[in-house]
Amino acid sequence: MNTTADDFDPIPSTRHRVPVTVGALKQAEQEADALAVPVASGTEPPDELGTDAAGLASAGFSGTRGQTLVQTRSGGPVRVAVGTGVPDQIDVTLVRDLAAEFARAVPWHKRLAIEVPSRATGISAGDFAQAVTEGVLLARWRYFVGQGADTPQLESLLVVASDEDAAEVAAGVERGRIIAEACSLGRDLANCPATTLSAVRMAEVAVEVGARTGLQVEVFDKDQLIEMGCGGLLGVNRGSVEPPRMIRLRYEPAEPTGRIALVGKGIMYDSGGISLKPSDESHAQMKNDMTGAAAVLASMTALQALGCTTAVTGYLMCTDNMPSGSAMKLGDVLRMRNGTTVEVLNTDAEGRLVMADALALATEEPVDAIVDIATLTGACLRTFGVEIAGVMGNNSAVVEQLRQAGDLVDEPVWELPLHRSYRTQLDSSIADLTNMGGINAGSITAGLFLEEFVDGRPWAHVDIAGTAQLPAPRTWRNKGASGFGTKLLIEFARAFAVPADDSRQVVAR
Structure with missing residues (x-):
């Protein structure tokens, strides 16, 4: 069947x-x-x-x-x-x-x-x-x-x-x-077959688990996303018969000691779109391309029970990425939530497009730090393998808090540089920027793309493309989609300290 x-x-x-x-x-x-x-x-x-x-x-x-x-x-x-x-x-x-x-x-x-x-x-x-x-x-x-x-x-x-x-x-x-x-x-969601767990079903799950864990849950449908100008999420969704959903979660303690926003990539199945992925092995793992969104949702369900004093807003950007007659084409230009235009050079670089809208939304509210988490680049897998995630950001204190959280819970992250001279690889002749850099340093150019949407707020990006899928069980880790990031985000939110003003910008490298 x-x-x-x-x-x-x-x-x-x-x-x-x-x-x-x-x-x-x-x-x-x-x-x-x-x-x-x-x-x-x-x-x-x-x-x-x-x-x-x-x-x-x-x-x-x-x-x-x-x-x-x-x-x-x-x-x-x-x-x-x-x-x-x-x-x-x-x-x-x-x-x-x-x-x-x-x-x-x-x-x-x-x-x-x-x-x-x-x-x-x-x-x-x-x-x-x-x-x-x-x-x-x-x-x-x-x-x-x-x-x-x-x-x-x-x-x-x-x-x-x-x-x-x-x-x-x-x-x-x-x-x-x-x-x-x-x-x-988080593991359940990342391992669930993609046809079963659509963006709509993901929203239903968020409403269900949020209601019993002290979260406020808002679900935005396609018409609302059009009204909000979320061109990245809508563009990726164009090839799909399944409608998109943006899910906003809020955890609000009585006396917050800080405010953070978490953005999770929720590509429920990633075929690559018109830029179709090349192999069955690659396709077979793509139900896990929403692991970032799963980690944000799962981590936030624990905050109230653990007495977390940090206020947290989560954004789950959910759609699948499919080829069809209506799909996004190479050379198309999308207008994002903050008005930035993006020329699409590769429809398989879709995660950064859906998260760009959420990052822009996160800057529209008071926030002390923004963290996004995504199965974003194969380059990160090739750099770190399946046990270490990549992290980069514009704020040394936020990056260091993520590193310390990862070490404590055994979901380690390792910093990559935001080498800003590579930003020119994202230049477009017809739009504000493209969604792809050159053939090298793909994880870094993806991070530089995302930085365009945080408006200078303290921000870090966690790339879990390698750690989201494990070939064999090891200690407490499971074979298959790992749900990596849930423990990391719980500990980061629980121990979060507002960055000092003198740590707000990492020195350009």
């Missing part, structure tokens, strides 16, 4: 919430199928493993970072010794990864427990609990529409803590659950 718009639920992870609780070791021994026990190198293991360091060493386990040892038992849960390395070198990235490896090491067990060490580990018990919750829940996430799709991959997670640490651990577990559920939503 062909996929139709009603075939699949685009956000199945929101229908099944895994119970995550905090309890004692005795409860884990009675209820869990598998129990993870952290063991630091150079120390004696906890008593619940039933052996000492010499016994573990005889099995080749020394507690170094990343080691695991599964111990089966005739009664009670399977024990999994998890090596955490030197105690004072433990960080949240390691803990998250090890929790995920534990969840993958026992795939047939659905009631998991993991212990928070009572001895000092270099991070707080709350941060440890948050990391293990994220790691387990994300490692067990899946988007599957075949037989057995309704069978849960995880029935429960119990985080074992001492009475002394229980309250702090419970708070960490709750933070981890909120973030993991937001990430799962």
Whole structure:
């Protein structure tokens, strides 16, 4: 049967919430199928493993970072010794990864427990609990529409803590659950078949999840977009039978400590338009070309629950990019929201066109920083591969806050220069600029294009073309469309500090 718009639920992870609780070791021994026990190198293991360091060493386990040892038992849960390395070198990235490896090491067990060490580990018990919750829940996430799709991959997670640490651990577990559920939503959307998740359906999802997460949601249809002069989004949509949607999300805390705008590229399927993409492999991944919009929506669903004090406005620019008799042609000129005219030299450079309208809209309201996120350029994939996103911007403080957020949540970004002498590559003889530069430095010229629409506001651009699709699972990361950016944006918004005036412009390079 062909996929139709009603075939699949685009956000199945929101229908099944895994119970995550905090309890004692005795409860884990009675209820869990598998129990993870952290063991630091150079120390004696906890008593619940039933052996000492010499016994573990005889099995080749020394507690170094990343080691695991599964111990089966005739009664009670399977024990999994998890090596955490030197105690004072433990960080949240390691803990998250090890929790995920534990969840993958026992795939047939659905009631998991993991212990928070009572001895000092270099991070707080709350941060440890948050990391293990994220790691387990994300490692067990899946988007599957075949037989057995309704069978849960995880029935429960119990985080074992001492009475002394229980309250702090419970708070960490709750933070981890909120973030993991937001990430799962982003992954759901990025993996959903494109025919099922049209721009219209994306708007319906935003209304649904926004209503229960404290967001104001406005949806703008084609007639409204025409009235608003959003020529970039309308131009890309010309080849499609599906109407476009712009979705504006607002999160407004009681006393905002800053204001940011997030812009997400929402190309629901990118064929390339008239500039058709060359291969089946490329086309098969293009349902994920809305990962930027998915990350903005998913991240904003977590802000209220996490007590974020930054006011956030999100723009999701949604359409597919298809070839047809009415499609945008090479040489066409589009007029954007801010009046800038753009000569289209490649219809497969469409993401920057739809985001230009949103960037211009973002400058029309008070804002301390603007961040856009997009699967924008193959050049970024070739530069950084699939584990690091590119970032560039006109403001060093905003770029640095994104870098720090990425390092903390393990969605790393690396800065590329906005080398402004390359701006001449975007010159047009008939319009204000073109949508394509030369054959080299494609990520940078795309960033220079976007900068034309931010009116000097502090701004950064995150290019996730490489990180949006993974060839194989790794720790808490999934194979396929990754939903990269959700955790990055959550942490950026949560920790945002208004840039000082002296950091507002990066020195031209």
